[in-house]
Amino acid sequence: xxxxxxxxFPLPVNQTFLYRLPDELKNRVRPGTVVIxxxxxxxxxxxxxxxxxxxxxxxxxxxxxxxxxxxxxxxxPEFLNFIQKLALRNLSSPGLFLEQAEGPVxxxxxxxxxxxxxxxxxxxxxxxxxxxxRELLDLVSQRALSPVFLKKKLKWRDLNAKLKSLEQAGLxxxxxxxxxxxxxxxxxxxxxxxxxLPVGFLAEDSPVSSIFxxxxxxxxxxxxxAGEAQKRQEEIFKIISQAVDGEGYVFILxxxxxxxxxxxxxxxxxxxxxxxxxSRLSGKKRSEAWESIISGKSRVVIGTRAILFLPVKPVRxxxxxxxxxxxxxxxxxxxxxxxxxxxxxxxEEGAVLLLTSSCPPVSLxxxxxxxxxxIDLGQTDRCYTRQFSRQDLSHWLQExxxxxxxxxxxxxxxxxxxxxxxxxxxxxxxxxxxxVPRCPACQIPLIxxxxxxxxxxxxxxxxxxxxxxxxxxxxxLKAGRIKGSQFLVERIKKALPDLNLALLEEGEEKSKIEGxxxxxxxxxxxxxxxxxYALPRLSPGSFSLVVVIEPEIGxxxxxxxxxxxxxxxxxxxxxxxxNRPSSKLMVITSMPDQPSIKYGAQADYPSFYREELEYRQLxxxxxxxxxxxxxxxxxxxxxxxxxSRQLGEELNERFPALEIIGPKVKPRxxxxxxxxxxxxxxxxxxxxxxxxxxxxxxxxxxxxQARLSYRILL
DNA sequence: AGCACGCCGACT
DNA sequence: GTCGGCGTGCTC
Numbered sequence: 001x002x003x004x005x006x007x008x009f010p011l012p013v014n015q016t017f018l019y020r021l022p023d024e025l026k027n028r029v030r031p032g033t034v035v036i037x038x039x040x041x042x043x044x045x046x047x048x049x050x051x052x053x054x055x056x057x058x059x060x061x062x063x064x065x066x067x068x069x070x071x072x073x074x075x076x077p078e079f080l081n082f083i084q085k086l087a088l089r090n091l092s093s094p095g096l097f098l099e100q101a102e103g104p105v106x107x108x109x110x111x112x113x114x115x116x117x118x119x120x121x122x123x124x125x126x127x128x129x130x131x132x133x134r135e136l137l138d139l140v141s142q143r144a145l146s147p148v149f150l151k152k153k154l155k156w157r158d159l160n161a162k163l164k165s166l167e168q169a170g171l172x173x174x175x176x177x178x179x180x181x182x183x184x185x186x187x188x189x190x191x192x193x194x195x196x197l198p199v200g201f202l203a204e205d206s207p208v209s210s211i212f213x214x215x216x217x218x219x220x221x222x223x224x225x226a227g228e229a230q231k232r233q234e235e236i237f238k239i240i241s242q243a244v245d246g247e248g249y250v251f252i253l254x255x256x257x258x259x260x261x262x263x264x265x266x267x268x269x270x271x272x273x274x275x276x277x278x279s280r281l282s283g284k285k286r287s288e289a290w291e292s293i294i295s296g297k298s299r300v301v302i303g304t305r306a307i308l309f310l311p312v313k314p315v316r317x318x319x320x321x322x323x324x325x326x327x328x329x330x331x332x333x334x335x336x337x338x339x340x341x342x343x344x345x346x347x348e349e350g351a352v353l354l355l356t357s358s359c360p361p362v363s364l365x366x367x368x369x370x371x372x373x374x375i376d377l378g379q380t381d382r383c384y385t386r387q388f389s390r391q392d393l394s395h396w397l398q399e400x401x402x403x404x405x406x407x408x409x410x411x412x413x414x415x416x417x418x419x420x421x422x423x424x425x426x427x428x429x430x431x432x433x434x435x436v437p438r439c440p441a442c443q444i445p446l447i448x449x450x451x452x453x454x455x456x457x458x459x460x461x462x463x464x465x466x467x468x469x470x471x472x473x474x475x476x477l478k479a480g481r482i483k484g485s486q487f488l489v490e491r492i493k494k495a496l497p498d499l500n501l502a503l504l505e506e507g508e509e510k511s512k513i514e515g516x517x518x519x520x521x522x523x524x525x526x527x528x529x530x531x532x533y534a535l536p537r538l539s540p541g542s543f544s545l546v547v548v549i550e551p552e553i554g555x556x557x558x559x560x561x562x563x564x565x566x567x568x569x570x571x572x573x574x575x576x577x578x579n580r581p582s583s584k585l586m587v588i589t590s591m592p593d594q595p596s597i598k599y600g601a602q603a604d605y606p607s608f609y610r611e612e613l614e615y616r617q618l619x620x621x622x623x624x625x626x627x628x629x630x631x632x633x634x635x636x637x638x639x640x641x642x643x644s645r646q647l648g649e650e651l652n653e654r655f656p657a658l659e660i661i662g663p664k665v666k667p668r669x670x671x672x673x674x675x676x677x678x679x680x681x682x683x684x685x686x687x688x689x690x691x692x693x694x695x696x697x698x699x700x701x702x703x704x705q706a707r708l709s710y711r712i713l714l
Numbered sequence: 715a716g717c718a719c720g721c722c723g724a725c726t
Numbered sequence: 727g728t729c730g731g732c733g734t735g736c737t738c
Contacts, residue, residue: 006738007738009715009737010715011715011737012715013736015738016738017737019738020738038737038738039716039738040716040717040718041716041717041718041737042716042717044715044716061738062738063738636733639734704735
């Protein structure tokens with residue numbers, strides 16, 4: 001009987017393709033097997049999703065699978081289901097996700113090579129060839145080269161056409177040269193399952209006892225564990241001891257590799273049962289970790305999103321740590337939200353999903369409290385001193401800096417300056433009412449370019465001529481300088497010349513940062529200036545003075561979560577303070593009464609939550625409505641815009657109750673070539689959502705020219 | 715994504 | 727007339 005298989009490719013094409021399986025390959029192919037198959041005019045890597053012996057009647061001329069690249073054990077069905085659900089949810093191809101599940105096994109590749117023929121050599125020597133053809137033949141005359149290399153070297157857009165015509169003329173040959181790579185043999189069959197964990201005494205009234213019960217029930221259940229990092233880790237450790245009894249896996253997901261450092265001591269308590277896994281592990285270490293996990297020797301895996309794609313089973317517990325961190329929201333290749341991915345996987349595996357945070361997203365906290373999924377460990381009392389200053393920053397640096405910093409430095413303690421903006425930038429402001437010109441599209445304050453005399457939006461890149469007067473009160477607008485990190489460095493150096501200071505922000509060299517961090521730890525650097533980038537890199541509780549500079553600038557973003565983000569930043573900055581009365585949190589702000597700033601400085605989550613919830617209810621933001629953001633992207637702006645117009649129209653027609661905000665074009669987001677159109681939808685009822693997601697799926701199938709993705713905003 | 719095919723302007 | 731640039735749509 002002839003066998004067939006459905007393949008998915010690691011391409012942005014969300015459909016499967018049916019192939020015939022030659023008899024000699026039949027026995028080597030299972031769901032998850034990596035194969036080479038002809039697609040159009042090329043031969044590329046694909047993944048088997050399903051093997052069948054019957055074909056639905058179709059008009060296709062079926063092609064044969066060429067080659068089997070790797071056929072280890074079949075992927076667990078739970079894992080394949082997870083991949084397919086994740087792909088479906090993100091309107092993208094399962095192949096793109098399966099590519100991430102490959103692990104460190106280096107697969108054979110088919111590499112095309114361009115080879116000169118004897119006829120080609122003759123013509124080259126006779127000097128008959130000119131221009132581009134000659135240039136190309138010259139390059140290939142020495143040794144065979146790949147088209148990819150030629151494309152980089154020559155930068156011709158029409159390289160493929162050229163190659164084709166030269167091949168037809170018989171001057172070159174394009175050979176598909178298969179290069180077999182060493183395959184990493186996986187230990188087959190049963191692996192050692194011994195495990196000795198220091199299982200602690202589990203009190204009945206433990207705050208996490210409901211999680212123990214859920215683990216025992218072996219079915220999907222979600223929890224939110226709120227509380228300070230250290231307390232949380234202790235509870236998680238107890239839960240892990242419980243979860244890893246027989247043969248289950250535990251995944252601990254962190255938002256970024258940087259955060260793995262904070263888990264080192266916990267991991268060492270688990271011995272070889274625990275292992276770190278993330279993309280920065282290089283060759284050998286990665287293979288070792290992979291092998292240890294697949295064989296079952298290590299079953300507590302700590303690291304980043306890469307963990308979600310480990311094809312192991314059964315997974316008993318998935319912890320998403322610091323769930324509020326927006327780094328979990330991945331924008332590219334393929335875009336998906338790690339938190340959502342973790343939930344999909346946990347559901348497929350019948351695992352417990354444990355979201356943890358010291359300052360959870362307000363909507364998440366609300367929903368969790370309502371459904372009994374919340375475990376709040378409470379807050380530790382903060383006894384450091386807080387102080388707000390409404391003074392102008394320059395003025396403060398001139399007058400107050402020495403007064404505040406002097407005693408701290410003298411005591412041999414350290415200072416941290418937290419600033420939200422890099423470098424220098426100018427802006428315009430009305431001295432009367434505080435009006436600031438904003439971008440009409442993005443609603444954020446415009447940056448004033450003094451040299452050009454223009455106002456520029458740093459978000460969308462649009463520029464416009466400067467306004468002279470305030471539209472509100474008619475006063476002359478004044479040019480100010482946004483005091484970014486550079487400004488701060490200069491002023492502080494001027495005021496305190498004998499100080500060792502470090503600037504920690506994105507874009508600095510890795511080695512330089514590492515050097516700084518060492519010196520900060522040893523106390524050689526007394527003052528640190530940092531942006532958000534610095535927060536996860538500094539040790540909590542290590543500073544005696546933290547100065548937060550103008551946290552309110554984040555509130556200008558056109559985002560209903562701006563206030564929550566501002567609160568989180570302040571909260572995180574305050575965690576760097578040693579918690580004692582002699583420590584001080586100084587906030588330089590014009591809005592000390594803004595809830596996110598007031599409560600952020602006190603690290604008071606309950607109060608912030610209460611006020612923020614009230615505000616959200618008033619404006620019908622989540623959790624009191626369902627907000628969905630839609631993004632259409634592609635290289636061709638006309639196509640993207642066309643698709644968005646059609647999307648808007650169809651949404652209007654199909655969902656009359658839906659509130660559509662936008663569309664908004666982002667002309668040139670940083671250096672991206674991709675053009676993007678965004679719109680937001682507000683649903684009053686969450687039950688409408690199912691129909692909406694169904695509709696979006698259909699729409700994306702019909703419009704392959706513009707890629708569609710959507711996020712549910714919590 | 716990457717490739718072919720097909721339609722237009724500018725060159726020997 | 728053809729070459730080669732770009733827009734469009736398909737790949738089992």
